[in-house]
Amino acid sequence: MDEKFVKARFLPEATTLNQRRRDKTLLIEDTPPKISLALSKAYPAILLLNRLLSIISWTDEDPYYTICLITFCGIIIIYWEFFSHFVLSIILCFVACSLVWLTKTSVQSLGETSESPTLEEIIDSLRNLNTRISFLSSGLRLSKSQISRLEVLGILLIPLQCFLVRSILGIRHFALLIMFFSLTFYSTWAVTFRKLIWRNVAVQKIVNLIMGPSITTAAAKTIPSESKIDISKGSNIVTFEIYEHQRRWVGIGWSNRLLPFERTHLTNEYLEECCLSLNNFTFPKLTKQQKLQGCRWKWMEEKWKIDEEYCKHHDSEGWVYYDNKWENGVYRDTVSSFTRTRKLYRRALVVHKS
Template identity: 30%
Template sequence: MPNKNKRRLHAEFVPSPNEHPPVSLQDIPPQVISALSIPSPTFDEIIDTLDNFTARFSFMINFDSKQKDFKPLLINLSLLTPFYVYLMKHYISYKLWIICVSVYFLIHYSTWCIALRRLLFRLKIVKQILSFLTNEIYSMTDNEIEVALLNLNTKNSIDQNTKIVEFQLMENERRWVGLGWCKKMLFLERLPFCTIDFKNSYNDLNEFQFPKLKNYSSSKWIWLDKNWIVDSNTNWTYYDNHWKHGQNFDSITKYTRSRNLKRQCLVVLNK
């Protein structure tokens, strides 16, 4: 029988101070200190992150396939399927194909990729290919502008080949919490400046370029107004978050707004 009165011994290991000396900041390499000292994000970085997140989330929610007719696109893609199969069977591996498609989706909305797409879209052959695939009609030349210049009345004409033309643009802004109205737009919507028909968009007014006329390639354009001015007949029009339900006064339910700008120039038509 064990003795109940026998005491139990309890041992505890206590390391000596010589085995683990205290570490000071001077003993830590500067690379480790710089890696551990991560700076806190700025207010602009937080706004950019929220901007990207809300834009992608709103695009996923508001995407409505009924507004677009994808039937011609699906038919053309199905007709090109044998070409894809032949290409991947003899020239490109499936792994390389998946990598290329994945990389493209990742860089599709990057700044330089958007600029490259705009440059390619100026080519006539690119517009013809897109028209064939999507069954959409793209303007190949500035015929409408050219006809409008030729049909100007005598009030806006100095002579037969010298016309006074007025260009109009829309100035767009979006309201952000903490920033107010500014020209920082969502990546899927219109840019801060665009034409009335939304065919051309610009981040800055200095990006505006005169149209190239097909039958008058040597025409000269001269600005009459020094800067773009606000159209006196129009003021800010306030819209909701999706650029709909416009009204002439601001309210807490309005997050976007636009107004018209105009600028006159002189064009001398030369073939």
């Protein structure tokens, strides 16, 4: 009997890049001349940006350049006093020459042949550039409330940073640590290590306490995806739900202004910000088939309605009251109530343009 193994997925998902094509077809004749000329002139810059981003994102076939960059920066930081006093000018010249060499090697393939780059080659390079940019920004997607939490956390960590720099690490080792963390953030082993750490429940609770509730899942129940809207089956009526949050301030009363590190005024059920105000709510995009049929969104109600079932019909305005930490919910306003939430809904219809 064959043995079966269960394998856990620790490695990050592979970044799919397009291979450069070697066909000899020139730019498509149907392409407007202005677009063809602009793409041809921008092609060297696209190749250079691709090369630089491949080094930073660790998506190059050979990580040799990234390792050399980390080693070079580490040596400069460790022996900064020596380099700054004696060979700083040589280092600047070396960096300039390295940039020139990188630029030359990135576009040297253009000079190997006298033919112009094909449209397919340019499109593939643009796709690779967009893929690398998306990969770099994938780990930096934060909501407005999470950015506010990070700002507050950074201010609170200033005393700890001063203590580490003056008493334990020193400014040189602290800079070395920051440099190493930044340049290896997207490496395979670093991503794998972070995924292993994230599997710890205690780590997840600490991060959620600092950054707020996890919102990695899409707000499918609040804003339906395109695949859930099927006109052919008669399911073109969609109910949109929004949760409104307020905080009580001394001398002001209930207000839409909340603390920087907590939820925003209007969110979905996952506490993710969905719109700035009820008047500028954005509909989800329709499918291509629906657009071809001339469909559009139309509200069935004139304004948003209060869902009284959310508060069990105990409050006519639909509020559920909580303490300062958004806990211990009650259905009546009390002296110890400092936050409150209610649920709003509004139906929309997908109709054909007349």
